[in-house]
Amino acid sequence: MDNFQFYSPTEFIFGRDTETKAGEMVKKYGGTKVLIHYGSGSAVKSGLLDCVKASLDASGIAYTELGGVQPNPRDTLIYKGIELCRNEGVDFILSVGGGSCIDSSKAIALGVPYNGDFWDFYGTGKEVEKALPIGTVLTIAAAGSEGSGASVVTKEEGSLKRDVGSDLLRPRFSILDPVLTCSLPAYQTACGATDIMAHVFERYFTNTREVEITDRLCEAVLLTMIKETPRAIAQPDNYEARANIMWAGTVAHNDIVGVGRSQDWNSHAIEHELSALYDCAHGAGLAVIMPAWMEFVYKHDVMRFAQMAVRVWGCHMNFEFPDETALEGIACFRSFLHSIGMPINFEQLGAREEDIHKLVKKMGIGDGKTGGFVHLTSQDIATIYRIAANAGL
Template sequence: MENFNFYSPTEFVFGKGMEAQCGKCVKKYGGTKVLIHYGSGSVVRSGLLDRVKKSLEEENIAYVELGGVQPNPRDTKIYEGIELCRKEKVDFILSVGGGSCIDSSKAIALGVPYDGDFWDFYGTGKPVEKALPIGTVLTIAAAGSEGSGASVVTKEEGMLKRDTGSDLLRPRFSVLNPELTCTLPAYQTACGATDIMAHVFERYFTNTKEVEITDRLCEGILLTMIKETPRVIADPDNYEARANIMWAGTVAHNDIVGVGRSQDWNSHAIEHELSGLYDCAHGAGLAVVMPSWMEFVYKHDVMRFAQMAVRVFGCQMNFAEPEVTAMEGIKAFRRFLHSIGMPINFEELGAKEEDIPVLVKKLGIKDKTWGFQPLSSADAGEILKIAAHAKVEE
C-alpha cells in the first residue's frame, strides 16, 4: 500500500425528508445568500424545489434561482451562473439535482472568485485556489459528485468534455434522501448504477500490491450494485434498495476505496469523448467502453482480473488457465450490464464506428496516458473498435 492523505469533510444528511434540513445546513456553513441551481422541471413538478425554498425561508436565508442544467452540463449555463452570482452577491451555492447539476455548481463556485475564464481549470491541471462553498440535495445516485472534489463539464464549442478537481470543491454538506430517486426511469437508474460500478473499477484495477482492505471495500460495493440494481428496476419504490445504491454511489467516489493505490481512469477519459460527441448518458457510454477496455488490458495483470471474476461475479478459478477465468469475469460484467438495460456496443449506444478517428483525436493523447496500463492513441482506437462490435457472450 502506498502512502496517502485522505480528506473528506462533507457532512452527509441521509434519510427520508431530510431536504427540510437544507436551511439549517446552509446557515451552519455560513451561507447568507444562496444560488439554488437545478436542472429540468422535475424538481419543480415534484415539489422538491418548494420544500428546499421553504427550508431556506425558515432560516431567513435569501436566495436566487438558476435552472436549466443539462446532462453533460454546458459552459454556457455556467457563465450565466457566474454572472448571476456576482450580480446578486451570492456567497453559497446549493445544487438540487444529480451529478450534472452538482458539477455545474462546482464550476460556478470556482468561477465566481476567479478573474479569468473558469474553463482555465478544466483539463489543464491548473490548481483551484478559491471557490464559493456549495451544498447539494441529491436526486440521482450515480456520479458521486455529492462527496467528491471532482467536476466534469462540457464546452459547447467543439463539444469538449473535461474535468477538474480540488478539495475546495467538496460540498460542505450533501442531503441524501433515497425517496427522491424512486421516480427515476429504469434506464436512468441503470445508467447511474453503471457509473457507480465504473468508479469502483477505475480504482480496483491497480498496479499497487497488497491493498487487500480497499480491494474488499471495492468488491463489497460491486456486490451491492449487482444485488440491488435489479431490485430497484423491478420495484422502483423499494426504499431499502434505493438507500443502499445511494450510499454506494457516494462511497464509490469520495475516494475511500482508492486510497493507498494507483488508479486508472482511462475508461472515463475515453467515454467522455463519446458523451461529448453524441450527448449520450455517461453511464451508457461507460457500459460500452469499460468492458471493452477490460478486454484490451486484462493480460497486463491476469490474476487481478481473475480475482475480480471470482470475488465479484462468482466465477470458478481456473488455476491452469487464469486467462479463462479473467475473460469469464469480463463476460459476466457485460452480461450484467445488458440485463439491466444498458447498451453494450456502438449500435445500441447510437455511436458510429467511422467516428473513431475523431474520438481518438479529441482525446488528445500526446504519447501515452498514465494508469493501470498506459494507452497510446492507437490503443484507444483499438478499444473503441472492440466497443463498436461488442456482444453478449454466455
Template sequence: MDNFQFYSPTEFVFGRDTETKAGEMVKKYGGTKVLIHYGSGSAVKSGLIAKVRNSLSECGIEFTELGGVQPNPRDTLIYKGIQLCRDEKVDFILSVGGGSCIDSSKAIALGVPYDGDFWDFYGTGKEVENALPIGTILTIAAAGSEGSGASVVTKEEGSFKRDVGSDKLRPRFSILDPELTCSLPAYQTACGATDIMAHVFERYFTNTHEVEITDRLCEAVLLTMIKETPRVIAQPDNYEARANIMWAGTVAHNDIVGVGRSQDWNSHRIEHELSALYDCAHGAGLAVVMPAWMEFVYKHNVMRFAQMAVRVWGCQMNFENPDETALEGIQCFRGFLRSIGMPINFKELGAKEEDIPQLVEKLGIGDGKTGGFVHLSAQDIATIYRIAAHAE
C-alpha cells in the same frame, strides 16, 4: 499499500425528508445569499424546489435560482450562473439534482471569485485556489459528486468534455434522501448504477500490491450494486434498495475505496468523448467502454482480473488457464450490464465506428500516453473503441 492522505470533510445528512433541513445546513456553513441551481422542471413539478425555498426562508436566508442544467452540463449555463452570482452577491451555492447539476455548481463556484475564464481549470491541471462553498441535495445516485472534489463539464464549442479536481470543490454538506430517487426511470437508474460500478473499477484495477482492505471494500460495493440494481428496476419504490445504492454511489467516489493504491481512469477519459460527441448518458457510454477496455488490458495482470471474476461474479478459478477465468469475469460484467438495460456496443449507444479517429483526436493525447493501470497510446484507444463498436 502506498502512503496516502485522505480528506473527506463533507457532512452527509441521510434519510427520509432530509431535504427539509436545507436551510439549517446552509446557515450552519455560513451561507446568507444562496443560488439554488437545479436541472429540469421535474424538481419544480415534484415540489422539491418549493420545499427548499421554504426551508431557506424559514432560516432567514435569501436566494436566487438558476435551472436548466442538462446531462453533460454545458459551459454556456455555467457562464450565466457565474454572472448571476456576481450580480446577486451570492455567497453559497445549493445544488438540487444529480451529478451534472453538482458539477455545474462546482464550476460556478470556482468561476465566481476567479478573474479569468473558469474553463482555464478544466483538463489543464491548474490549481483551484478559491471557490464559493456549495451544498447538495442529491436526486440521482450515480456520479458521486456529492462527496468528491471532482467536476466534469462540456464546452459546447467543439464539444470538449473535461474535468477538474480540487478539495476546494468538495461540498460542505450533502443531503441524501433515497425517496427522491424513486421516480427515476429504469434506464436512468441503470445508467447511475453503471457509473457507480465504473468508479469502483477505476480504482480496483491497480498496480499497487498488498491492498487487501481496499480490494475488499471495492468488492463489497460491487456486490451491493449487483444485488440492488435489479431490485430497484423491478421495484422502483423499494426504499431500502434505493438507500443502499445511494450510499454506494457516495462511497464509490469519495475515494475511501481508492486510498493507498494507484488508479486508472482511462475508461472515463475514453467515454467522455462519446458523451461529448453524441450527448449520450455517461453511464451508458461507460457500459460500452469499460468491458472493451478490460478485454484490451487484462493480460497486463491476468490474476487481478481473475480475482474480480471469482470474488465479484462467482466464477470458478481455472488455475491452469487463468485467462479463461479473467475473460469469463469480463463477460459476466457485460452480461450484467445488458440485463439491466444498458447498451454494450456502438450501435446500441448510437455511436458510429467511422467517428473513431475524431474521438481519439479529441482526447488530445498526440504521441503521448494516458492512464494509470496501463498507459495507452492513441492507437491503443482506437483499438478499444473498435472492440466496443463490435461487442456482443
C-alpha cells in the same frame, strides 16, 4: 499499500425527508445569499424545489435561482451562473439535482472568485485556489459528486468534455434522501448504477500491491450494486434498495475505496469523448467502453482480473488457465450491464464506428500516452473503441 492523505470533510444528512434541513445546513456553513442551481423541470414538478425554498425561508436565508442544467453540463449555463452570482452577491451555492447539476455548481463556485475564464481549470491541472462553498440535495445516485472534489463539464464549442479536481470543490454538506430517487426511470437508474460500478473499477484495477482492505471495500460496493440494481428497477419504490444504491454511489467516489493505491481513469477519459460528441448518458457510454477496456488490458495483470471474476461474479478459478477466468469475469460484467438495460456496443448507444478517428483525436494525446493501470497510446485507444463498437454477448 502506498502512502496517502485522505480528506473528506463533507457532512452527509441521510434519510427520509432530510431535504427539509437544507436551510438549516446552509446557515450552519455560513451561507447568507444562496444560488439554488437545478436541472430541468423535475425538481419543480415534484415539489422538491418548493420544499427547499421553504426550508431556506424558515432559516432566513435569501436566495436566487438558476435552472436548466442538462446532462453533460454545458459551459454556456455556467457562465450565466457566474454572472448571476456576482450580480446578486451570492456567497453559497445549493445544488438540487444529480451529478450534472453538482458539477455545474462546482464550476460556478470556482468561477465566481476567479479573475479569468473558469474553463482555465478544466483538463489543465491548474490548481483551484478559491471557490464558493457548496451544498447539495441529491436526486440521482450515480456520479458521486456529492462527496467528491471532482467536476466534469462540457464546452459547447468543439464538444470538449473535461474535468477538474480540488478539495475546495467538496460540498460542505450533502442531503441524501433515497425517496427522491424512486421516481427515476429504469434506464436512468441503470445508467447511475453503471457509473457507480465504473468508479469502483477505476480504482480496483491498480498496479499497487497488498491493498487487501480497499480491494475488499471495492468488492463490497460492486456486490451491493449487483444485488440492488435489479431490485430497484423491478421495484422502483423499494426504499432499502434505493438507500443502499445511494450510499454506494457516495462511497464509490469520495475515494475511501481508492486510498493507498494507484488508479486508472482511462475508461472515463475514453467515454467522455462519446458523451461529448453524441450527448449520450455517461453511464450508458461507460457500459460500452469499460468491458472493452478490460478486454484490451486484462493480460497486464491476469490474476487481478481473475480475482475480480471469482470474488465479484462468483466464477470458478482456473489456475491452469487463469486467462479463461479473467475473460469469464469480463463477460459476466457485460452480461449484467445488458440485463439492466444498458447498451453494450456502438450501435445500441447510437455511436458510429466511422467516428473513431475523430474520437481519438479529440482526446488530444497525440504521440503521448495516458492512464494509470496501463499507459495507452492513441492507437491503443482506437482499438478499444473498435472492440466497443463490435461487442456482443
